[in-house]
Every structure is written in structure tokens, then in C-alpha cells.
Amino acid sequence: MPTSPHQSSDDELVPPAESSLLRAAYKKSGLTVADLASGTGLSVGTVNIALSGIRYRDGKAKIAIPADRTLVKLASVLRIHPEVLRAHDRRRAAELLAEASEASSVTSIASDLDAQAVAAGRSALARQVLSLFAAEELRAELERRDRAEHDAIDREAWDDVADTLRAEQWPL
Incomplete structure (x- = not known):
């Protein structure tokens, strides 16, 4: 007869069921x-214990039920819904987990809005700067940059040839 819900008759x-749940989600996650340790801020050892549900002390295996905070961090990364934990x-x-998900979505929304505002600001600034130049001036600048790039490539090629010639010994 089992002595506890986590110990079989042999x-x-x-x-614990939580560890089995975490392990199944972990296997599906890839x-x-x-990765889990890095994404949660937990140690690799803590993640392994939470996934297996077993901790070894003094050479003996003991059941280790994941703490709420550990469970929440792992469930968040593994995308386990709060209802599953309930x-x-x-x-x-x-x-x-529900609180963390709400806070994360608010932060994500704020970050997305900030990124959109920055992109819109850069776009507006680029339009303002470009509007100061005539199309012919912009074409001339692009051609100048193209020539400068080709000249740099040509210089590199000639430098490579010169280095090769210097490296080889020519009989006199």
C-alpha cells in the first residue's frame, strides 16, 4: 500500500503532477x-528538479513539488495557461501566472507602441531631410557614394596584388 500520493507500493x-505537466510542455517546446534556465532566471539545477519532481539529498531521492514562483516562471516560458495550473x-x-501574463502584455504593448513611435519619428525626420534636396542632388550624391565604394574596392584589389608581389621572391 502506498505511503504517500507520490510513492508507489514498490x-x-x-x-508530482505539476512536474509531469512541466515535463510534457518542455518536451513539446523544443x-x-x-534555454529554460536562461528564460526564467532559474538555475539549471532548479529547472531539472522542477521537471523531474525529484531531488536528491544525501544520496536519497525525495519528491520535490515545485514552488509557486518556480512553477510560474517555467509555466510562463512554456506557455502553460493559468487554468491548467488551477x-x-x-x-x-x-x-x-495570470498577473505575470497581464503585466507582460501591458509591457509588450508599451514596447510595441514605443517602437512604432520611434519608427514614425525616424520616418518623418528622413522625409524632412530628404525634402531639403532636389532629386538631382540626391542622384548626384548616390553616384558619388557608388564611385567612392568602387574606388575603395579597386584600392583593396591593388593592395592585395602589391602584397602578393612583395611576398613572392623575384630572382634578380
Whole structure:
């Protein structure tokens, strides 16, 4: 007869449901444990323990139920919905994940709006600067830059030839 919900009758440890959930999402994600650690700010060891649900102390395996904050960080990166955590009776973790998701979307929206504003500002500035020049002046500048680029390439080619000739020993 099992002694706890996480131990089978033959003394085999059964990982917590949360760890099984994390592990399944991890396998589908295509990420590595190092990716998860980097994306969550957790250590590789902590990620491994959360995914396996087992921690080793003094050479003995023990069940390790992921802490709410660890579960939230991993669930966020693995895109596990808060309702899934609620279904696993992890209400507090589900609430934290929902809060983190809301904060992330607000930050994302703000970042997107900032990026759009910067792009619009640069575009307006470019139009203003370009409007100061006549089309013929712009064409002349582009041709000048093109010639300068070709001249630089030609100089490099001649320098390469000169280096090759210097490197080889010519009989006198």
C-alpha cells in the first residue's frame, strides 16, 4: 500500500503532477534546459528538479513539488495557461501566472507602441531631410557614394596584388 500520493507500493517515487505537466510542455517546446534556465532566471539545477519532481539529498531521492514562483516562471516560458495550473490544484500559482501574463502584455504593448513611435519619428525626420534636396542632388550624391565604394574596392584589389608581389621572391 502506498505511503504517500507520490510513492508507489514498490517504493518507486512518483513525480508530482505539476512536474509531469512541466515535463510534457518542455518536451513539446523544443527548448533545452539551459534555454529554460536562461528564460526564467532559474538555475539549471532548479529547472531539472522542477521537471523531474525529484531531488536528491544525501544520496536519497525525495519528491520535490515545485514552488509557486518556480512553477510560474517555467509555466510562463512554456506557455502553460493559468487554468491548467488551477486544474492541478495550484490556485496561487495560477493567480501569479495570470498577473505575470497581464503585466507582460501591458509591457509588450508599451514596447510595441514605443517602437512604432520611434519608427514614425525616424520616418518623418528622413522625409524632412530628404525634402531639403532636389532629386538631382540626391542622384548626384548616390553616384558619388557608388564611385567612392568602387574606388575603395579597386584600392583593396591593388593592395592585395602589391602584397602578393612583395611576398613572392623575384630572382634578380
